[in-house]
Amino acid sequence: MKHRMNILGRRMWDARYIYLLLVPGILYFAIFHYGPMGGLILAFKKFNARLGILGSPWVGLDNFRRIFSTPAALLAIRNTFVINLSRLVFEFPAPIILALLINEMRGRHVKRIYQTVYTFPHFLSWVVVSTILTNFLSNGGAVNTIIVQLGGERTNFLANEAIFRPLLYATHIWKEMGWNAIIYMAAIAGIDPSLYEAATVDGANRMQQAWHISLPGILPTIVVLFILTVGRLMNAGFEQIFYLQNAAVKQVSDILDTYIYDITFKATPSYGFSTAVGMFKSVVNLVLLLIANKLVKTVSGTGLMN
Amino acid sequence: MTTAKAPAEGRPKKKKLTSGDIVVFVILTFVMLIIFFPFYNAVVISFETSRAYSLYPVSLIPMEWSLANYDYLIQNGQIWTGYQNTIFITVIGTIYGMTISVMTAYAFSRPAFPGKKLLFALMMFTMLFSGGMVPTYLQLKTLGLVNSRFAIILLVGVSTYNIIIFKSGFEQTPPSLSEAAKIDGANELVIFFHIMLPLQSALLATFTLFTAVTYWNEWFWSMLMINSSNKMTLQTVLRSIVAEASADADIASGEAGLDVFSQGVKMASVFMVMAPIMCFYPFLQKYFVKGVLVGSVKM
Numbered sequence: 344m345k346h347r348m349n350i351l352g353r354r355m356w357d358a359r360y361i362y363l364l365l366v367p368g369i370l371y372f373a374i375f376h377y378g379p380m381g382g383l384i385l386a387f388k389k390f391n392a393r394l395g396i397l398g399s400p401w402v403g404l405d406n407f408r409r410i411f412s413t414p415a416a417l418l419a420i421r422n423t424f425v426i427n428l429s430r431l432v433f434e435f436p437a438p439i440i441l442a443l444l445i446n447e448m449r450g451r452h453v454k455r456i457y458q459t460v461y462t463f464p465h466f467l468s469w470v471v472v473s474t475i476l477t478n479f480l481s482n483g484g485a486v487n488t489i490i491v492q493l494g495g496e497r498t499n500f501l502a503n504e505a506i507f508r509p510l511l512y513a514t515h516i517w518k519e520m521g522w523n524a525i526i527y528m529a530a531i532a533g534i535d536p537s538l539y540e541a542a543t544v545d546g547a548n549r550m551q552q553a554w555h556i557s558l559p560g561i562l563p564t565i566v567v568l569f570i571l572t573v574g575r576l577m578n579a580g581f582e583q584i585f586y587l588q589n590a591a592v593k594q595v596s597d598i599l600d601t602y603i604y605d606i607t608f609k610a611t612p613s614y615g616f617s618t619a620v621g622m623f624k625s626v627v628n629l630v631l632l633l634i635a636n637k638l639v640k641t642v643s644g645t646g647l648m649n
Numbered sequence: 650m651t652t653a654k655a656p657a658e659g660r661p662k663k664k665k666l667t668s669g670d671i672v673v674f675v676i677l678t679f680v681m682l683i684i685f686f687p688f689y690n691a692v693v694i695s696f697e698t699s700r701a702y703s704l705y706p707v708s709l710i711p712m713e714w715s716l717a718n719y720d721y722l723i724q725n726g727q728i729w730t731g732y733q734n735t736i737f738i739t740v741i742g743t744i745y746g747m748t749i750s751v752m753t754a755y756a757f758s759r760p761a762f763p764g765k766k767l768l769f770a771l772m773m774f775t776m777l778f779s780g781g782m783v784p785t786y787l788q789l790k791t792l793g794l795v796n797s798r799f800a801i802i803l804l805v806g807v808s809t810y811n812i813i814i815f816k817s818g819f820e821q822t823p824p825s826l827s828e829a830a831k832i833d834g835a836n837e838l839v840i841f842f843h844i845m846l847p848l849q850s851a852l853l854a855t856f857t858l859f860t861a862v863t864y865w866n867e868w869f870w871s872m873l874m875i876n877s878s879n880k881m882t883l884q885t886v887l888r889s890i891v892a893e894a895s896a897d898a899d900i901a902s903g904e905a906g907l908d909v910f911s912q913g914v915k916m917a918s919v920f921m922v923m924a925p926i927m928c929f930y931p932f933l934q935k936y937f938v939k940g941v942l943v944g945s946v947k948m
Contacts, residue, residue, distance in 0.1 A: 351763060354762065354763050355762070355763050357762075358759075358762035358763065360836055360837035360838050361756045361759050361762050361837055362756075362762075363838070364752040364753070364755060364756040364837070364838075364841065365752070365753060365756045365768065367748070367749045367752060367753070368749050368750075368752060368753030368756070368772075368807075368812075369768070371749055371803075371807050372771065372772055372775060374788070374792070375785070375788070375803070375804055375807075376775040376779065376780070377771075377775075378780070378784075378788045379779065379780025379781070379784035379785040379787075379788045380778070380779070380780040380784070381780075381784075382780050382783075382784030382785075382787055382788060383780055383781075383784055385783070385784065385787075396787065441680070444673055444676060444677055445677065447669070447670075447673045448670075448673050448674065448677055449666070449670050449673075449674070457677055457678075457681050458934075459930070459931050459934055460681050460684055460685050461680070461681065461684060462934065462937075462938075463684075463688075463927075463930055464684060466862055466866075466926050466930060466937075467866070467923055467926060468866035468867075468868055468884050469868075470868050470884045470887050470888055470922075471884075471887065471919055471922055471923050474887065474891050474915055474916075474918075474919050475687050475688065475690075475691045475916075475919055476687060478690075478691065478694070478912055478915060478916060479687045479690060479691070483706055483912075484706065485686075485687075485690045485706060485707045488706045488707045489707060517683070517684060521684070522941075525938055525941050525942070526941065526942070526945050529942050529945070548669070549669050550669075582868070582869070600782070603781075603782055603783065604782065607782070607783055607786075608873065614783055614787065617782075617783040618781070618783045618784055621780075621781030621782055621783050621784070622781065624781065625778055625779055625780075625781055626778075628778075629777050629778050632777055633777075
């Protein structure tokens with residue numbers, strides 16, 4: 344026993360510089376990740392600032408029961424699922440289509456300029472983008488001016504319940520499509536050129552080549568990214584909704600994150616309840632990620648996280 | 650994930666321009682204009698006079714040039730405070746975030762040492778599960794970081810995803826190099842600083858840019874944690890300008906005699922916030938692209 348301890352001690356001493364390098368990282372994760380995770384016990388307590396997190400009284404699952412008896416919370420849960428599933432349907436294919444089109448484009452210089460424009464919005468925050476888009480889509484903005492010029496009627500896009508969700512998808516595509524296309528373009532570039540040559544000899548036109556060669560060629564990439572996206576389903580779009588949202592469309596756009604923000608930082612906070620809502624979200628997210636990882640393993644043989 | 654090569658033409662070039670080429674070109678040009686035009690429109694509005702804007706909300710060039718909106722912003726001064734704080738947070742934060750990420754990644758790239766598996770698993774778990782908004786806020790509060798720029802600096806810049814990518818980078822360095830150095834009597838720290846870091850400098854430079862952009866664009870924790878106006882970041886300054894623009898613009902045009910209007914002030918402040926990214930982005934684009942490709946290969 345003593346001998347084994349000595350060997351362990353010896354190995355640890357040998358690795359002393361490695362531990363030294365790890366100290367800041369361990370501190371960071373302990374303080375900013377595991378600390379808050381420990382704070383999740385608040386979900387089972389009634390927070391009392393005077394008593395602190397540890398001293399506050401336990402209330403069992405009361406906070407979680409409250410989620411399911413609070414209409415606004417239930418609405419947020421529903422909206423989170425509806426919006427993010429729709430994102431999957433509408434937003435996910437956009438960069439694939441763009442990548443296939445860019446691949447068909449002639450002229451390297453034009454291509455490069457276009458790509459600079461396509462990817463640029465990704466590097467701006469939603470604060471900037473939403474300010475521009477709010478102006479652009481407002482009653483007196485560019486879009487409505489053009490619509491009126493063409494003989495149409497003014498629409499307040501951002502305050503219209505029927506339009507707001509599609510607008511979320513459209514503006515998200517607008518901002519991120521170009522950036523997300525990069526991975527697909529790299530995948531297309533990795534396809535064996537002789538496949539295209541053979542197809543040309545066989546008389547396949549470009550639509551047929553894109554459909555029968557490019558698309559199957561990037562299918563593995565599509566599958567992996569699709570599953571990754573599923574794993575992020577609960578997290579998508581807080582920033583965007585936070586800044587584009589307004590009172591008129593709250594019913595259709597309030598998601599769990601905006602709901603947590605509102606009840607915690609705008610009203611008299613009930614930290615225990617807020618934490619419970621957040622924990623509900625994290626747990627659902629974890630389950631989705633594990634399912635997604637399982638799927639990747641079955642599809643590609645290796646998991647995203649081992 | 651995929652075998653990404655340097656972007657090359659997918660197929661041999663054909664000389665003749667076909668109708669298919671034209672269709673593709675038209676579609677892509679249309680998409681490009683849709684992405685470009687809102688930005689362009691915003692910049693044009695920021696240089697308009699209020700009269701011209703109310704007459705022609707959409708124009709390709711300002712109908713009446715005016716710098717009043719910018720004059721107002723510069724006199725107001727908030728935006729400079731924002732710049733100072735954002736630059737401060739970005740510089741210190743990027744150094745902090747990269748240092749921790751690189752050190753952690755290098756340690757995990759080394760051959761087995763006692764506790765490696767457990768520590769790595771604990772780090773990976775943070776990608777799957779988090780305490781969430783409220784416990785994190787309370788933790789920052791407990792640490793006394795309310796109204797401190799260090800709340801943002803300390804919290805934002807370390808990313809598990811980046812650490813994993815750096816780790817793979819270090820692992821791909823031929824082991825013979827570090828072994829040779831070890832025989833020469835170099836310890837892990839010497840190997841780290843003198844061999845591994847220089848070999849990975851391209852990768853690290855790319856991710857330094859990503860980290861810097863993350864700090865530059867950070868808004869949520871700045872909004873939550875910072876409450877005194879002299880510590881506000883660019884993003885939160887922009888937000889408050891947008892929220893108060895209409896009232897302030899009326900006051901400014903009344904008192905200072907400036908021809909400002911709320912949409913103009915908003916667009917001018919947007920332009921001032923995104924100008925640095927606009928200037929640098931075209932030159933840095935290829936590094937960003939390289940970064941995302943490296944990431945997709947190494948994950």
